[in-house]
Amino acid sequence: MNGSTEKKSFPVSQILDGSVTDFDLFLSVKGEAILYAAPGYVWTRDETTRLMAHGWNEFQVNSAQAALVRMYLQLARLPLIDREQAPAKRINSIQDLAAAFTECLYSGEVTEAAVCHGERISRAIVECILESPSSIKEISNLMEHDQYTFYHSARVAVFATAMSFTMGVTDEKHLQRIAMGGLFHDVGKKDVPLTVINKAGALDQAEWQLMRAHPSRGHDTLGAAGLSLETMEIVLHHHERMNGSGYPDGLQQSGIMTEVQIAAVADIYDALTSSRSYQKRRTRYEALDFMKHKLLGADIAPVAFRGLVAALT
Numbered sequence: 001m002n003g004s005t006e007k008k009s010f011p012v013s014q015i016l017d018g019s020v021t022d023f024d025l026f027l028s029v030k031g032e033a034i035l036y037a038a039p040g041y042v043w044t045r046d047e048t049t050r051l052m053a054h055g056w057n058e059f060q061v062n063s064a065q066a067a068l069v070r071m072y073l074q075l076a077r078l079p080l081i082d083r084e085q086a087p088a089k090r091i092n093s094i095q096d097l098a099a100a101f102t103e104c105l106y107s108g109e110v111t112e113a114a115v116c117h118g119e120r121i122s123r124a125i126v127e128c129i130l131e132s133p134s135s136i137k138e139i140s141n142l143m144e145h146d147q148y149t150f151y152h153s154a155r156v157a158v159f160a161t162a163m164s165f166t167m168g169v170t171d172e173k174h175l176q177r178i179a180m181g182g183l184f185h186d187v188g189k190k191d192v193p194l195t196v197i198n199k200a201g202a203l204d205q206a207e208w209q210l211m212r213a214h215p216s217r218g219h220d221t222l223g224a225a226g227l228s229l230e231t232m233e234i235v236l237h238h239h240e241r242m243n244g245s246g247y248p249d250g251l252q253q254s255g256i257m258t259e260v261q262i263a264a265v266a267d268i269y270d271a272l273t274s275s276r277s278y279q280k281r282r283t284r285y286e287a288l289d290f291m292k293h294k295l296l297g298a299d300i301a302p303v304a305f306r307g308l309v310a311a312l313t
């Protein structure tokens with residue numbers, strides 16, 4: 001991008017501490033646009049405060065990059081997490097934030113700014129679980145089905161993180177990679193109409209094909225984002241089943257990474273305990289009972305199931 005294309009103004013105050021902008025930001029100096037920050041620039045509050053203290057309240061951005069700018073602003077408007085809040089309360093604020101984040105993802109592009117925001121949320125989840133592993137018991141599942149899609153990713157991230165911690169993963173970075181997997185696991189559904197996702201009746205062949213493609217689509221979408229192996233594996237393989245009946249690759253047993261087995265159990269548990277247009281929600285006990293008697297071994301990994309039980313009790 002050069003400085004001569006059509007520009008729009010962008011308030012410096014909208015730049016979020018610790019965020020990455022993935023578009024060009026110019027300062028207007030004597031009517032000339034001077035490139036200040038190229039894509040990939042990492043911001044601190046100190047820097048934006050200093051700019052504003054010197055009277056630089058506005059950047060200029062290229063109109064051609066409007067979609068990236070819009071996504072960044074949408075993300076910047078999401079609420080911040082109050083670290084002073086007690087973990088039991090905080091986990092629900094994080095859930096609300098993650099749901100709003102997923103809604104942004106579904107309506108926009110998976111930009112570098114979006115990935116960076118996902119990492120902030122994943123960090124908040126891990127901090128909360130490390131501070132109080134039992135806080136996941138406060139996660140509320142009473143969700144209308146039209147909100148399900150957005151809250152679902154948030155809960156899978158929280159459940160999978162808590163399960164992994166209970167199973168002995170204590171490394172924060174490792175837990176964050178798992179939380180990221182939960183947050184992004186269904187991002188391939190962003191092109192599937194909500195009418196199909198929430199459809200009460202059986203899906204027709206074309207709709208089913210669209211649904212089955214979401215792990216690969218999500219994986220493709222995130223391909224260039226530089227995410228970790230664990231995160232990418234969760235996105236691609238969370239519908240694999242222990243007996244090889246899953247998709248997209250029909251992987252079996254130890255061919256499915258442990259982190260993926262955990263995310264798959266978290267995914268199924270959340271689906272069972274949520275109210276959907278086609279299904280009444282099960283209680284925690286009913287869901288665990290169903291998983292134990294109908295899914296254990298053939299579909300889900302015993303070790304991951306034990307992790308879920310331990311995390312919830």
Ligand SMILES: [Fe+2]
Pocket residue numbers: 185186214238239
């Ligand atoms: Fe999925």
Ligand SMILES: [Fe+2]
Pocket residue numbers: 152156185186267
């Ligand atoms: Fe899912």
